[in-house]
Every structure is written in structure tokens, then in C-alpha cells.
Amino acid sequence: MSQISTNPVQDRLWSKDFVLTLLVAHFIFTAFAGLFTIIPLYVVDRGGEIWHVGIVIGSMGVIGLSVRPFAGRWIESFGAKKVAVIGSAIFGIATLLHMLAFNFWLIIPARMLQGIGLALTPVATATIVANLAPVHRRGEAMSIIGNAIATASMYSPVVAYWLFSRFGFEAAFIYTGAAALIGTAIALRLSTFQPTAPSSSGPATKAPLISKRALFPTAVFLCYTVTTAPSSTFLPILVEERGLGNPGLYFGMMALVSIFFMAASGPTADRLGRAAVIIPGMVAVGLGMFMLTAATNQLMLLAAAFLTGGGFGLIQPGIQSLTVDRTPPRERGSAMATLQGAWDVGGFGGAFVFGPLAGVVGVAATFATAGVVALFGTAGFVVGIAKGSGSATQNETGVPTGSVD
Numbered sequence: 001m002s003q004i005s006t007n008p009v010q011d012r013l014w015s016k017d018f019v020l021t022l023l024v025a026h027f028i029f030t031a032f033a034g035l036f037t038i039i040p041l042y043v044v045d046r047g048g049e050i051w052h053v054g055i056v057i058g059s060m061g062v063i064g065l066s067v068r069p070f071a072g073r074w075i076e077s078f079g080a081k082k083v084a085v086i087g088s089a090i091f092g093i094a095t096l097l098h099m100l101a102f103n104f105w106l107i108i109p110a111r112m113l114q115g116i117g118l119a120l121t122p123v124a125t126a127t128i129v130a131n132l133a134p135v136h137r138r139g140e141a142m143s144i145i146g147n148a149i150a151t152a153s154m155y156s157p158v159v160a161y162w163l164f165s166r167f168g169f170e171a172a173f174i175y176t177g178a179a180a181l182i183g184t185a186i187a188l189r190l191s192t193f194q195p196t197a198p199s200s201s202g203p204a205t206k207a208p209l210i211s212k213r214a215l216f217p218t219a220v221f222l223c224y225t226v227t228t229a230p231s232s233t234f235l236p237i238l239v240e241e242r243g244l245g246n247p248g249l250y251f252g253m254m255a256l257v258s259i260f261f262m263a264a265s266g267p268t269a270d271r272l273g274r275a276a277v278i279i280p281g282m283v284a285v286g287l288g289m290f291m292l293t294a295a296t297n298q299l300m301l302l303a304a305a306f307l308t309g310g311g312f313g314l315i316q317p318g319i320q321s322l323t324v325d326r327t328p329p330r331e332r333g334s335a336m337a338t339l340q341g342a343w344d345v346g347g348f349g350g351a352f353v354f355g356p357l358a359g360v361v362g363v364a365a366t367f368a369t370a371g372v373v374a375l376f377g378t379a380g381f382v383v384g385i386a387k388g389s390g391s392a393t394q395n396e397t398g399v400p401t402g403s404v405d
Contacts, residue, residue: 011134013141017191018132021084022148024190025125027183028088030152031095032118033255034160034176037248039107040236042169048104050237050363054355057233059108061348064115068341069209071123072334076206080124080333084187087120092180098173117180119337119344121187126336128190130324136270138324142317143266147259150313154255158248213326214338216384221319222342223377224282227289227308229350230358230366238292238363244301253302254309261313266321274322275385281314282378289371293364 043053075083094113101107125145133141156179163171231250239247265277288307295301320339327335354366 011137013133013137013144015132017128018141020186020190021125021128021132022145024084024088024121024183024187025145026148026152027179027186028091028118028121028125029149030156031091031176031180031183033153033251034156034172034179035095036153036232036251037157037161037236037246038164038169038172038176039111040233041164042098042101043104043107044237045169046101046104046107049359050234051355051359052104053237054233054351054353054358056104056107056111057229058348058351058355060111060115060118061344061351062115063112064119064348065341065344067116068119068123068337068344069334070337071120072127072211072331072337073206073209074120075124075127075333076330080128081187081190083120084124084128084190085184087117087122087124088180088183088187089117090114091117091121092177092184095173095177095180099170115344115348119340121183123333123337123340126320126340127333130320130332130336131329139266139269139274139317139321141266142320142324143262146262146266146313146316146320150255150258150262150309152255154252154259157251158246161246161248208331208334210341211327211331211335211338213331214323214335217319217323217326218339218342220278220282220377220381220384221315221339222346223373223380224285224312224315224319225342225346226350226373227285227370228343228347229354230289230363230370231292231308232347233351233354234358234363234366235292238295238367239301241363242296244295244298249298250301250305253305254312257306257309258313258316261310262317265314266317269318269321274318274325275381277314277318278322278381279378281311281318282374282381284308284311284314286311286371286374286378289367289374292367293371 039057040053043056044050048056071083091114094110094117097110097113098107101110129141129145130138156176160172160175163175235250236247239245239250265281269277284307288304288311291300291304291307295304320336323335323339324332350370354369357369358366
């Protein structure tokens with residue numbers, strides 16, 4: 001592990017740009033999370049069937065997977081501020097366009113446009129935070145931005161569902177679209193971060209579209225993001241079928257729990273290593289998926305939310321820190337883009353798989369399948385550590401950037 005700095009300037013984490021970046025991340029996810037409880041019901045309302053929900057949800061990831069690899073290179077070329085502004089603006093406008101859909105097929109273009117925005121802004125905010133954070137406080141910084149996101153997930157699905165139930169779908173889309181555009185306004189206040197300067201140790205090279213150094217943590221994270229596919233696609237439907245109340249309660253409880261776990265997991269990952277939080281987090285998420293499969297009352301629903309929320313709170317700071325640990329500064333934008341591509345493949349791409357699966361074996365079985373994938377990812381991570389895949393690299397200055405254990 002790297003030595004702890006005693007220089008108060010080098011130790012500084014909180015700054016104007018750090019706070020503004022947290023706010024941008026918060027509002028883009030206020031918009032995104034608010035749609036968790038709305039889109040599945042909107043698809044059905046516009047004439048879609050259960051399996052169509054997976055197609056609509058997954059369409060967002062198709063374009064996201066195509067665009068996200070370029071996000072790191074665009075950050076290097078144009079700066080993180082511009083990427084954050086453009087991404088949040090696109091997401092906000094696309095959210096408002098949902099109101100024009102008079103059948104479920106017309107939701108897909110709006111979702112794909114949203115996918116472009118979501119492929120850009122989170123990569124930009126994560127890159128800014130990674131670059132602002134001192135090396136030995138990297139896990140803490142990732143915890144803080146994770147909590148900014150989790151706070152949005154705690155209340156936004158509940159608020160959006162309440163607005164829908166009282167005033168209709170249009171109110172929910174106006175609320176979520178406005179949140180993203182507030183994020184755009186805040187992003188405009190960020191400093192103009194210049195593209196990363198070329199390393200003095202060698203000739204300038206373009207950042208790779210896909211960071212090879214990030215592939216191991218991305219593969220592990222993919223096994224987590226797969227579990228979000230049935231939750232974002234079918235949870236509102238499962239809750240309504242079983243009479244478990246407002247589906248936003250699950251997402252709210254999950255976010256609330258993740259905030260508490262995330263506050264501790266970042267410093268723990270800095271102190272004890274990344275594996276100390278990633279392994280128990282993956283196991284907890286797997287168990288939470290199995291709990292959802294069996295949930296027949298609201299207590300079981302909230303218990304599942306506790307497990308999945310606690311698991312995410314442990315995983316997110318550890319996996320992001322591990323990714324940054326393994327990559328040099330010039331490659332961080334690409335590394336963050338590669339890692340977050342797991343959301344496109346697992347979260348949105350998984351919806352394509354779980355949609356037809358739900359039509360054959362039922363909605364509940366998709367959660368059990370996701371639980372198996374999470375436990376498989378845990379085993380893969382342990383094997384990777386044993387083989388040395390989880391070890392850290394050195395940055396361009398030759399300073400070790402951390403380790404897994």
C-alpha cells in the first residue's frame with residue numbers, strides 16, 4: 001500500500017470542484033433512479049407486454065455500450081467538464097421526450113438517447129473525482145461520490161412513483177427531466193479541466209478506447225450489474241403482482257442502507273485492501289436476489305433491499321478504487337469508461353436476456369438467476385486474486401497506487 005502523506009495540501013479532498021462534481025452526479029442519478037419505478041409501468045401502459053419491458057430497458061444499454069468507450073478519449077481531448085455538461089443535457093432532453101410516445105416502440109428512441117447521456121456524465125464525474133482525490137484517500141472519495149448517487153436513489157423512485165400515481169406519467173417525466181437539467185446547470189460551474197498532459201516519460205499517445213488494465217475489475221463488476229437488470233426491469237411488476245406496496249420503498253431502502261455501508265467501506269478499502277469490501281459485498285447481493293425471489297410480504301422485500309443495498313455500498317468504492325489503482329493517470333478516463341461499460345452489458349444488456357426469460361419461467365425466476373451470477377462473480381474475484389489478476393500497477397510516475405489486499 002502507498003504511504004500516508006502528511007502534507008495537508010496533498011491530503012486535501014474537499015474543494016469547490018469536488019462538491020460541484022458530487023452535485024452533478026447526484027442530479028443525473030436523481031433523474032435516472034426516478035425512472036426505475038416508471039418505465040416498466042409506462043411500457044405496459046403504452047401497450048407493451050412483460051417481455052417488451054426488457055427490450056425497452058435494454059435499448060438504453062445498446063447505444064450506451066457503443067458510445068461509452070469513446071467517453072474516456074473525449075475526456076482526454078475536450079476535458080471532463082464539457083463531457084459532463086453535454087451528457088447531462090442529453091439525458092434531460094431525452095427524458096422529456098418520453099411524453100411524446102403514444103406506443104411502447106416509440107419509447108425506445110428516447111431511451112437510446114438517454115443511453116448517450118448516461119454513457120458520458122458518470123464517466124466524467126468519476127474521472128474528476130479520481131483525479132482530485134489524494135492517492136491514500138481514493139477509496140474515501142469513491143465512497144463519497146457513491147453516497148451522492150445513493151442519496152438520489154433513496155428518494156427519487158419514491159417521489160417519481162408518487163407523482164405518477166397522483167398526476168400521471170407526464171409529471172414523473174417532468175420531474176426527472178428537470179433533475180438532469182439542473183445537473184447540467186451545475187456542471188457549467190465546474191472549472192475547465194484541461195485534458196491530461198502527456199507523460200514526460202514518453203511520447204504522447206491517445207487513451208485506449210478499452211482499458212486492458214480495467215478488464216479484471218470490470219468482469220467482477222459485471223456480475224454485480226447483472227443483478228440490477230431484473231430489479232430495474234421487473235421489480236415494479238413483481239411488487240404490484242404480490243401486493244407489496246410502493247416499489248419505490250425497495251429502492252429507497254436499498255439506497256439508504258448503501259449510504260451507511262459506503263461511508264465505511266471506502267476508508268476500510270483504503271486500510272485493509274479492496275478485497276475486504278468487494279467479497280462480502282458480492283455475497284450480500286447474491287443473497288438479496290434470492291430473498292427477492294421468495295418475497296411474499298413487505299418485510300421480506302425490505303430485507304432484500306437491505307442485503308442488496310449493503311452489498312452495493314461495499315462493492316462500489318472498492319471496485320472503482322481498484323480500477324484506478326491499476327491504471328496510470330492518462331488512462332483513467334478510459335478505465336472509468338471500461339468499468340462503467342459493465343452497466344451497459346450487465347444492467348441494460350441483461351434486460352434483453354431476462355425479458356424473454358421472464359416470459360418463459362416467470363418474473364421471480366429472473367432474480368434467482370441473477371443471484372447465481374453474483375455468487376459466480378465472487379468466486380471469480382477470489383480466483384483472480386489468487387492468480388495475481390487483482391494486484392495493482394504503478395502510475396506514470398512510478399509510485400505504487402495501491403493493492404487489493
